[in-house]
Amino acid sequence: MDMFEDECQRASLRRRGVIARGVAKRCLVAFLAFAMAFGTTPAQLWAEGAEGITDAVAQAAPLAENGSGESATSPAADLNASGMVANGGTAEQDATATASGPTDKTEDDSAAGNEAPAASTSDASKQDTAVVSAAGEAKAQPAKAESQEVSATCFVVGTDAKGAQQTWAAAQRITLKEGSTAADLSEQLFKQAGLTTDYDPNGTWGWALNTITSPFDKDRKLGYDSATGAYWQLFVNGSASEVGAGGYTLKDGDSVVWCYSKYGDPAPVAQVSATCSVVGTDAKGAQQTWAAAQRITLKEGSTAADLSEQLFKQAGLTTDYDPNGTWGWALNTITSPFDKDRKLGYDSATGAYWQLFVNGSASEVGAGGYTLKDGDSVVWCYSKYGDPAP
Structure with missing residues (x-):
């Protein structure tokens, strides 16, 4: 009787071990499905989950130990490569077989014994199918394209x-x-x-x-x-x-x-249109327009110097400028269109010179350094530093 109880106890322990391993396996399958659905590759998952599998099996194995501390079933023997129970019978069948003692297997016994692994394989297949399905759904989800x-x-x-x-x-x-x-x-x-x-x-x-x-x-x-x-x-x-x-x-x-x-005409070059004028002084020092504002169109990228040269030419002004001065393009003198003897340039006594104004403000760069924008207004005014725009 004691022997029978011992065998029943060992069978119960084995059944608990199998159940524990089964739970661990199902958790792993669920984890696989979840991770793959969110883009984790199987290779990554197996690498990251291998430690988890080992831990789950290690925790389940002690439940099946007998009184002497020896494992009734080896984890390596119980689990094949996919984590399924390797032997053909269930825990209940093992317990029944142990209690009744060894008997000769009949064809019916063999058939009954083979039903368990078939069911186990079917369950595993369903779980594998779930994993593949989850992975397929993940791949089917279109990735959000970045706005281009x-x-x-x-x-x-x-x-x-x-x-x-x-x-x-x-x-x-x-x-x-x-x-x-x-x-x-x-x-x-x-x-x-x-x-x-x-x-x-x-x-x-x-x-x-x-x-x-x-x-x-x-x-x-x-x-x-x-x-x-x-x-x-x-x-x-x-x-x-x-x-x-x-x-x-x-x-x-x-x-x-x-x-x-x-049709057939060549493509135009990108252009900018800006106005330019010149304000000098008369013999009494009063401001005097020497060249009225003219709208001039130049190719894109032209400078205030290019615009000025074009205005001087169109207005017929006599000027002296240096395209390659120390500080770049420099306007030295302009002769009055009303008095040929009146040539204005830098005056050290008064500090007056030809000051460049762009859109109503004194330019912070030379005429050669200012790239025109469409609609700009450029004015040359004979005045002292700090004087307002004309």
């Missing part, structure tokens, strides 16, 4: 009343979302530059620009001219576009230009 942007420049070149090219909107660098078109860029420029335009987003051939009104003459509205063949022609990166503005998808760094011209 493109940056491109755009400007508009119209013509003045004499037909000469005139910048109506200076080049501006505009950033838009990836996939934007030259039409999207153009609409943004028109808005920022304050241009009055007429365009059709759904024209016969797609987005179409019909007319633009001159920002310098509100009565001058340019559109297709059947007499000259001029129209608003689209240029992209220096070449006439082969598709409409709505059909061209922007690439980062593109240069887009609308130019009022005829």
Whole structure:
């Protein structure tokens, strides 16, 4: 009787060990499914979970120890590579077999004994399927794409009343979302530059620009001219576009230009338009305009020195300037257009000189160091340092 109770106790301990190992295994499978669903690879998981498996088995094994401290079943023998019980029977079958003593197996016994591993394999397969399914769902979830942007420049070149090219909107660098078109860029420029335009987003051939009104003459509205063949022609990166503005998808760094011209005309160079004037003094020292303000258009990147030279030429002023002075471009003297004997330059007695003003303020750099922006106002005034702009 004592022997029977001992055997029952050992069988119960073995059953507890198996159950503990099963719980540990299921926890690991659940952990696998969770981690893979959140992007952890199987290799990472096995590497990180190997220690956990060992600990779980080690904790379960002592439950199956007998009174002498020896393990009734070896963890290595009980667990195969996938963590399943290696022997064919369940804990209850082991206990029954031990209590009844050794018997000869019949075909029925063999069949009954084989049912347990089949069920165990089925459970493991279901768990494996759950892991694979979770991994598949994780892969199926689309990763959030980072917002991409493109940056491109755009400007508009119209013509003045004499037909000469005139910048109506200076080049501006505009950033838009990836996939934007030259039409999207153009609409943004028109808005920022304050241009009055007429365009059709759904024209016969797609987005179409019909007319633009001159920002310098509100009565001058340019559109297709059947007499000259001029129209608003689209240029992209220096070449006439082969598709409409709505059909061209922007690439980062593109240069887009609308130019009022005829088919076959070359692309315009980016330009800036600025005014320039000269204020000297008369024989009594009173301020006197020597060159009225003129709006001059130059290529983009031109300086106040380039603008000044152009004004001196157009106004017919006699000047002396040094493009390569000690401090860069330097204006030495200007002769009065009203008195050829009156030549003004630096006066050490009064401290007067040709002072450069840009947009109403004394410039902090020389004329050669100031790059023009569209709409700038540049004035040369014969005055002393600290005097206000004319």
